Amino acid sequence: MTRTLLFLVSCVFTQNFVFARLLGSSALFDEDRRVETALGLGLVTAVIMTLASVGCWALDRYALTPMKAEYLRVLAYVAVSLIAAVLVGLCLKAAFPKLNDALNEAGMLIAVNCAALGVALLNAEAGYGIADAALHGLFGGLGFMLAITLMAGVQERIKYSHIPEPMKGLPITLISASLMALAFMGFMGIA
């Protein structure tokens, strides 16, 4: 139990996918995203990451390792994370069409796949079992949700503040993300 909690804190804060590992960081740069959309997108990403984690683990265990085809890992993982994203997208289309549109934007799609591929590769590197892999996907996804939601809030504030002309847009977003990353590092002592 304690171990799971510590794992949660580590995935969400100290090893946050967006701020500490910069996986899927391209999701931060949509200046028009609203906090509510960000929450929804984050949840969807968590589901996709969990599915991809489990899928890649199973593929690794039952296909790639027995066949000694570890060199196909990158390709196989990309395929699995794409399939996970497409499947979840299909479900979303029926239930929440608006969220599906936000997900299908090129930038977001790349970010989601980045995070899903990243978590699968990290699982393989650490040699996690299926339970740990699934938890890593879920907790990492929650961290992703927290990150893009907070950044959406920051973007809303930036819109109403006076930014020097050359720093507008991308530069100020990067610097805000940097400060956010520093803040997240403050949790380093816990886990």
Add this chain to the structure above:
Amino acid sequence: MAKWNDSPLFRLALAACAALVAATNAVNGLTLGLATGCVLVLSGAVAALLDNFIADEKGRVVLFMVISAVFAGIAQMIVKAVCGGTAAALGIYLPMIAVNCLLLARPADENGVGPAVSDGVKQALGFICLVTLLGALRELMDVGTVFGAQVLPKGLQLTAMAALPAGGLLLLGLLAGLANLIKPKRSGKEDEAA
């Protein structure tokens, strides 16, 4: 909403952002840049051949991802074989080239392999320069060396933050701001690296 393909500078900065964790010194930056560049050019060429069959943007992204995954896998093996130490230092960020947004969020206006390759080479060069510069600056600020050669007096550490993701983001943000400052708006199109 599609501000993805608006400016090459924007895409370049995003791609570099994903490389920040690994590019903490000049050698890592250069290696990652070279690997990404090769994957970019090769997968761009292959994708250009198949482009006529795919119409919508989502399909393009999916197709690109699969093609670049193939080349990223090959690049990973080559880097591992040539310089194993650097490959280990780059960790998962080497295979992550497969989902680099420089590769994926490309404008859909190329027709034919020739323009695609020349466009890919241009972007690749920009990206290599940018990540190597970032890596060198961070190495300089963190340990006072560039490409392993001592530049600052030994034992002088300007800031340890430079080697952290937060420091990398800050540096990239400042560089992007500097690029905006040097190049005043020219009908919205900038193609300078940094």
